[in-house]
Amino acid sequence: MAKVLVFIDNPGTALKKSSLELLTLARSLGESVVALNGELHSSVSTTLAEYGVSTVLRPSSEDLDDYLVAPKAAYLAAAAQSTGATIVLLDNSPEGKEIAARLGIRLSAGVITDVVGVDADGTAHKSVLAGSYNTACKASTPVSVLTVKANNVVPEPAAAAGAAETVTVEVPAGSTAAAARITAREQKVASGRPDLTDARIVVAGGRGLDGDFGPVEELADALGAAVGASRAATDAGWISHDAQVGQTGKTVSPQLYISAGISGAIQQKAGMQTAQVIVAVNKDAESPVFEIADFGIVGDLFDVLPQATAEIKKRKG
């Protein structure tokens, strides 16, 4: 059976949903082995066993987090080589993709990013050119490295729990020599709202908000949604850059995307047009966003959004 190596970085005391998705996907492709970085809490160990993981690998050094990606890639390459894994799965975060990039060179392995599904033979599915094509790609090398987007697999524990044994992997000497060092790290304040990339609903605002994100935030909270923004809004400093959806921001594929006061420029569409349902509120009937909206309202968002928020609260009781 193929060995599938899953990289899990600093899980803390509980595995993230995206990690559970990777473990579920790995199991459908072969025998799953985890390469972990950071502490291994007993609660995480238990979950790994529940998800059918046979082996948990840990790095011989503890300072991988002090550097940018290079030593993590070196560790993962050693882990893949020592286990004979033919598929390596990572999450699709910017860091996941970069580790995958370097790992690919170390293993002479093809790398496919933004994967939404993997067939039994290793063929990966992804969409390209801002969601305008669905493609099937395959690595032509003995090992393939795939970074998988969140929310495409339903996490499910294994029928029978595994008994994960722990093995230490020697991180190649010198892998930190040519790496950039992280000299300071600041934690940002959490909003308490769902994470934008995995949210089921996103309410996004643009220049039309004119500096006041209140109506967007209130509607988002009534819907239990994440808040997104266009670049015009983040550039103006009305909301943090982390909220930007689009080509140079985040790509989201929620069940529902509500766009308010956003014109729908191509770079904004690039980040949201794979949403299942798109609702647009905009004063200008000519805005390109209406070309892709399932439900469009030509109107002032300062009237429409608060009315909708009040109505949702009323119906939810």
Added chain:
Amino acid sequence: MKIIVLVKHVPDAQFDRHLNGERYTTDRDESILSELDEYALEAALQLAEARGGSKAGNQVIALSMGPAGAVNAVKKSLQMGATEGVHLTDDALAGSDAAATSLALAAAVQRLGQDGPVDLIITGMASTDGETSLVPAQLAERLGLPQVTFASSLDVDGGRLVARRDADTTSETVEATLPAVVSVTDQINEPRYPNFKGIIAAKRKSITTLSLADIGLDAAQVGHSGSWTTVASAEERPPRTAGTIITDEGDAGIKLVDFLAAQKLL
């Protein structure tokens, strides 16, 4: 300082973009300099200018790999202020994936380092066509250099660079020794427009054309044969079509909620 900026010639996102041919490669008619690479070029120009510009011996070399038309990305870079241009072009390069592209670019960088060491290689955060962000990290791995990706600020002091990177929950300061590979985000600066003087000056600047043989690679190492991934199929998604559009008559908020309820999204 000697800085190489990687500039890619990509299909203009304002138009419909297509995958063509048996192997589904991107159609490169109507291509332009990738907008995200303009930030890389601007970052390089600012570093060079802060050190006295080309008069003080600072070089900003715009390097583009691609078919004949890719020379336009190099020309635009020269108009913006790059001191030299290099166009790596060879029919065998067509269809290269990130692995093959990074191999060719690494060889080109080594070749450009023969007449004096390269201090920095700066790239955009992603190309606006492939959007994988793999190339900068793969280039760094191949050259054995530190990589600093997604820099939103960049300072160089002597042989050391300091950059800032913003992730979702953290913001980091990173340091590396030169030479290094840096990719920059669109937050780092505001790229300049080529002015009239720049456009005239660009005409006098030289563009070197390099072939595969010039960088010591053979055809089997690049293009489709040198790529480690293949595209088995590509299907154009039916474009999204507009749904219902209403004009607010004072009750659009309620109608919005009715719509959400009907879609079972509440």
